Amino acid sequence: MAGRTFPPLQLATVPWSDAQQYTNGLYEGLPLLAYHCAPRSLLATRRQLRAMDLRPNGFDPVAVLYGRHNRSKKTWFASLYLIENAAPIRPMTPAKWTALAKANLARRICRTCGKDPLYVLPTSTRQCWPCFEANENNDVMEAA
Template structure:
């Protein structure tokens, strides 16, 4: 599976007063392969988060792209670090709401106990309730083997 060859072109960009080399455009934004973006000027949302910043409502100025090990192509919007705003602080009300949501995820709907771990959505109940439900069989109360003829 061959990678698509993108032509290298020179164009005006938002992060430099001089034209820069890009690989064309994607959605109207300059397209940069992995390793071409200036690390001191542009960052993805995850990189901004590590710096304690957020995009702050600004639109991306470029698109970063690359290929996964399986050959799939990925894209990530790039933002100007200079325009980024600081992350919003965690207020006491936000901490309370997160704690309340996590408590609800830890409580078993069958027995009503806080199990201290997140109840698996695939089970819908805590592990002890699931195991108790598997061990009790209403059709086999006398202990006889259900497979015996």
């Protein structure tokens, strides 16, 4: 059989319940749960927390959810957080909007000519296309 097989269900002590719960063993030290088998009211992924306007609040995940992607036959994993530990997301303040705008602007400033070509520059060169082309030509001329 292809792919990794997981250990059968086993009872384990888990952070979200006083009683022992069935898990599919451990994955990187955390209880592993199959898709559809995690308690929705107690555990949530980062995106599910976000949908509830919550954040993990600095807590580490307490379990790992796994499933299988039908088309690619790949196993995916998702970290699960305790909903009771989650905190409300912090609202955006004017200072935070400013910082975000600054960071996004910095992604567009060419490192060579210092201009804003109005698109996000590739992280590999941090140059606008004209500057990148000019450099390319220099390299070719040096090599010749």
